[in-house]
Amino acid sequence: MRGILLQSPKKLCTQAVRSVTSTPQGTDYQYMQRSKLPTMYFQRSLPRLPIPTLDKTCERFLSAVQPILNADEFAATQKVIKEFHQGEGMDLHAKLKQNDLNNKHTSYISEPWFDMYLSDRAPLPLNYNPLLIMKHDTRPEYRSQLVRATNLVVSSLRFWNSLKVDLLEPEIFHLNAKKSDTPQFRQWMRIAPTAFATYVAYVFKAFPLDMSQYNRLFGTSRIPQMDKDLLVQNIDSKHIIVMRRGNLYAVDVLNQNGQIEQPSVILARLQAVLSLDNKRNAAEVPLGVLTTGSRNDWARTRQHLVKNISEKNGKLIENEVDKALFCLCLDSEEDPIYNDDNQIPLIKNFLAGEGKNRWFDKSVSLLVGADGTAAVNFEHSWGDGVAVLRYFNEIYKETLQRPFVSSATIPESLNNDHSVRSLNFDIDDKLRADVALASSKNSDVMETLNMDMLRYSHINKLSCKKYGVSPDSIMQLSFQLAYKLAFNSYVGTYESCSTAAFRHGRTETMRPCTIPTKNFCEAILKPTNSRPDSNELRAMIDKCSTLHGNLTKEAAMGQGFDRHLFALKHEAVKQNKTLPELYNTEAYRKINYNIISTSTLSSDALLAGSFGPVVQDGLGVGYSIQNAECGAIVSSYKNQRNGKHFVDCLGQAFSEIHKTLDASKK
Structure with missing residues (x-):
């Protein structure tokens, strides 16, 4: 996935919430789920990705x-x-x-796709690592940075433990959830031979998805090497990396038996990080910023860091950072916080920002702002949006419905047991200079990054249903019309489509710029006296929608x-x-020069997010269409493609398409 969506904040669900402020006991605490079907139950019987x-x-x-x-x-x-x-x-x-x-x-695409990601020398932030921002927890007792971070960490570990022992629910796309997402369906599946389980599920209009990527969610790091990077993983890790103001800490979160430490213990250890960090200065040489650089630059510096300076550095990087389950980045009060009237500073900070309090090489990084706003930034080579979004949704849901700590929770007393370790590296002049250079280069890039956003209420899922058109096709048609309005041309356009219905499927590209979309744009932009009437324009929209649907189905079935x-x-x-x-x-x-790169994710947990343009003069269009509105966050670079002009024209495109649909409906 390269993508993200935009949602306006909505009222949080009013389901009953059970806050576990006492010490959880037994195996119930160790696992988020106890699936009746093993996690990888369908993996063996998944069809292979077809070669067209x-x-x-x-x-x-x-x-x-x-x-x-x-x-x-x-x-x-x-x-x-x-x-x-x-x-x-x-x-x-x-x-x-x-x-x-x-x-x-x-699958036939697996090896070349990994090679493509790992061989690219471009920096990870903006070019590859996407951002997903969670909706807020509006309850005061769960909103603070420390409490929200603890609950997210606990839920992440429960998700991971469930996955490791095959208790996480298999990922299934239910065409009719009322009929297939049921105990009866699972009962039938339990007696189906694993060699044919996927095909039995098809009878119920249920479509199991590939879960091979899930195992790389935690404990994985992308190691910079000259010309081609390496993915390494340690699934038996028992600690996470916590970053604050560029300082790094290793924090144990599992005990020696691999069991999750009690919530009050994890709360105390994260509190200890904040306490330790408040007593010291921000990192003078923030090593995390090295992960923002070109991969060869970072590879050379890392080699110097772990081999030339001291043996201690190598052990810290390899044993504490590379092997950590994931990275938790606790931003400070000086960093941007959420502002509904201007979300851009926070989004830019979470997407890449200064890079001093990030380690972009980790498979997953949890980001928590000083106000408790939470997000996930993830390295893309190991997997796509399906696995990350499932993890994202599950931990968000659990922190709302079953938070394990609150502001009333009393942290455990910590013994001097080295469960919280400040990682202090040996620094020489070359390393200091490399960090300064990486920071300067990243700042220069971020200085050129523009972000513009738009919300539009007249086009939404409900209105599209009323008009009988595909919501996604309307969004993509709007992008084509907006680009024609803004720049008077048609260009390579990318829309990501998952092929997770197949074993080791990744993504396929859907190409939304088509002859029907071009014909519609040309027609609606004619002078009023020569423009087709609303019924003719509506027929053209229907043609665009039908073709878009067919192209999407083909892509999802590996037929792009x-x-x-x-x-x-x-x-x-x-x-x-x-x-x-x-x-x-x-x-x-x-x-393949994707000036318009688009992607969306549907999730009730998502607030906002973004990704960078994939070419220098391109537009990164993260979009969403919900029941109440549609919207987009558009990234661009200064003095390149004018993202603000595109967004202004997108508002006009939405209006023109809405008027056409509305007139034809009447």
């Missing part, structure tokens, strides 16, 4: 590039595609199919074209072959 036929991939590629090419470019592309299809493409496709047959335990062409290119590189001419065409360059 070369015919279909070539056909889909041509359809996708046609709206963004002129007539001469498109004619030239048709010729190249024909040659590719009849020649080198066939050879590469055959080799890809054979390689896939030889590796039935995984982007990943197939990407894998064929990877196959050519792997075999040291000259790249086919297709990969040098203007068409391939334009479709």
